[in-house]
Amino acid sequence: MILPLLCSVLCFVTINSYQLDNFQLIADIVNSKKTTWTAENTFPSHITPSGFKTLLGVKTAIGRLQVMKKSPLADSEVPLEFDSRKQWPRCVTIGHIQDQGNCAAGWAIATAGAFSDRLCIGRNGSYRALLSSEQLLACCDGFGQGCQSGSVEDAWEFIQTHGIVSGGDYKSERGCQPYEIEPCNHRGKNLTFPDCSTQPQRKTPRCIRRCTNRNYEGRYNKDHHKSVSSFSIFDDAIEIQKEIVSRGPVEAIMYIFSDFFTYKSGIYHYITGEYLGDQAVRIIGWGTENGTDFWIVANSWNTEWGEAGFFRIKRGINACGIESYISGGIPEV
Ligand SMILES: *[C@@H]1O[C@H](CO)[C@@H](O)[C@H](O)[C@H]1NC(C)=O
Ligand SMILES: *[C@@H]1O[C@H](CO)[C@@H](O)[C@H](O)[C@H]1NC(C)=O
Ligand SMILES: *[C@@H]1O[C@H](CO)[C@@H](O)[C@H](O)[C@H]1NC(C)=O
DSSP states (O other): OOHHHHHHHHHHHHHHOOOOOOHHHHHHHHHHTTOSEEEOOOSOTTOOGGGGGGGOOEEOOTTSSEEOOOOSSOGGGSOSSEEHHHHSTTOGGGGOOOBOOSSOOHHHHHHHHHHHHHHHHHTTTSOOOOBOHHHHHHHSOTTSOTTTOEEHHHHHHHHHHTOBOBOOSTTOOOSSSOOOSOOOBSSSOOTTSOBSSSSOOOOOOOOOSSOSOTTOOSOGGGOOBOEEEEEEEOSOHHHHHHHHHHHOOEEEEEEEEGGGGGEEEEEEOOOSSOEEEEEEEEEEEEEEETTEEEEEEEOSBOTTSTBTTEEEEEOSSOGGGTTTOEEEEEEOO
């Protein structure tokens, strides 16, 4: 939890909380506002927002990462619209959406994802693999609580000191350590996945010091990729934009309220429902639609959720705290 903002969130929630724990009611309230986003409830009535708390959890220790120096770019060099997928088309991890399963692994997925993008960009597209969120999830929390919540600083420092191997999606047989937790149903649509909210949270996988994918040709000891430094940026939309333009996607942490689970499309901002926890996500770009400024952000609830796994959220107003604590790493190239 981000301490300086704790009060503002708690006060906010106390005033605004309707104690709604019903997706249909929430979706109806959002859609009745005719705002910049639309909601959709696709869950049966026994599935409730509070059941999804097991997907949320990020630990932070503000001050541990070095604050990024002001960018040398002029404000006029920040484009009005920017999409890292189009800027660096060879870096396919930027457009890739993962599924955390029923585990609060957002912190590991957003860190490994942002670092994969940054490494590819730093190497001018010559390295394109997805790095292993599994390794971060299993190995960089001394207490084995990765599926309950994990530290973004630990994750970035792990990449800096230890390095991170290649990975892939569940059962993808790609990379040295692919993700070991099965996808789950985040949207009530695809019944081939087990339901996320009514099953127990998955256990944190065991830390293994070899490649778990037997078909992988690389060697564990030689497969590690490191950063030369890790950084943070606080609540400054322009500095965040300059960093993305220069070196690619960054990690952000946001407060999740129940209405976020009903997000279907458009530019999200909080409307109604309880605060459920924090989620780490990956900001890849920005734009403006009908006069509303937004960020383009990757979540890790598979491609059935939101805008094919991405969402847009209001930019420049620190919506849900998303601009308040940005982090990233600079790859060794
Ligand atoms: C912008 O306006 C168009 C046309 O009215 C509408 O379809 C779209 O949903 C609007 N977008 C937002 C983010 O409000
Ligand atoms: C980066 O890659 C592109 C496409 O392969 C190539 O045209 C360009 O020269 C490369 N730039 C550098 C600095 O190596
Ligand atoms: C459901 O998920 C499975 C497994 O990823 C996929 O093959 C299938 O196309 C999905 N079905 C729908 C309706 O999205």
